[in-house]
Amino acid sequence: MLYLHDVWVNWFEGEENGYNVCPFHEWRTSDGIEILDQVPVLLIDPKTYQYIENDLQDLPKKMLDTIYKRAYIRKNQERKVLEYAAIISDGKSIMAFDTMGFQIPVRKSRLIPRQERLVLELIESREPTVYQVPYQEEKEYHILSLPPERMKGLTRKERQLKQLLMVALDQLEVSKCLEEIRYWLTEWKPDQYHAIKRMSFQEAWNTLYKELIEGWSEKHEYFCKQIIKGQTYYETIWDQEHDNSTTKSVR
Secondary structure (H helix, E strand, O other): OEEEEEEEEEOEEOOOOHHHOOOHHHOEOOOOEEEEEEEEEEEEOHHHHHHHHOOOOOOOHHHHHHHOOOEEEEEOOEEEEEOOEEEEEOOOOEEEEEOOOOOOOOEEEOOOHHHHHHHHHHHOOOOOEOOOOOOOOOOOOEOOEOOHHHOOOOOHHHHHHHHHHHHHHHHHHHHOOHHHHHHHHHHHOHHHHHHHOOOOHHHHHHHHHHHHOOOOOHHHHHHHHHHOOOOHHHHHHHHHHHHHHOOOEOO
């Protein structure tokens, strides 16, 4: 069994998409960094790695048995055992997970660059273990869980705000209010006012969705701020992202 010691982790909880498990350069001083005193390192096949990184399904029993109570976390000078935690790699990408006592990777974290290099050195020239993962259909992405290509190139703040915008857009679809969707589409494309007045609800919503799903810009950000105005919970998320974006990153 391979181990790494004194491992810095920044847990992202309940994330099914790997793009939301932020790399080290996006860590913030406001994040809760923890130190794993000891954690097993597994070189696994790419299919299993993708299954763990981009989903929240049961981990292979063979893997759970291998890592059972082999990881420890250090808190206030105390060494506490973690039931199922490990660092996994497919030889290229690297991620840590902790099940918090369950059988799914509830918490996920990237590593700091120096420790990523140590992992690659540990697994060099070794053969990956192939695990049997449950059969599943190809993962379906949707408005509340966008495909990776829609998040590619975005910063942590931009990803969070884009997801917030998609939540607001999803709410618009649920409301089925024709005048409201026409209003917001006109806000986005004021030059199309006359054409928008003739659109059905679904035509207007589809048009707005196709426009907003592409990339991210200052226009997207301003539109997001406007569409969530008056919704306290969403405004709090907005404010937090803007406050956090000015917070220094961990170095």
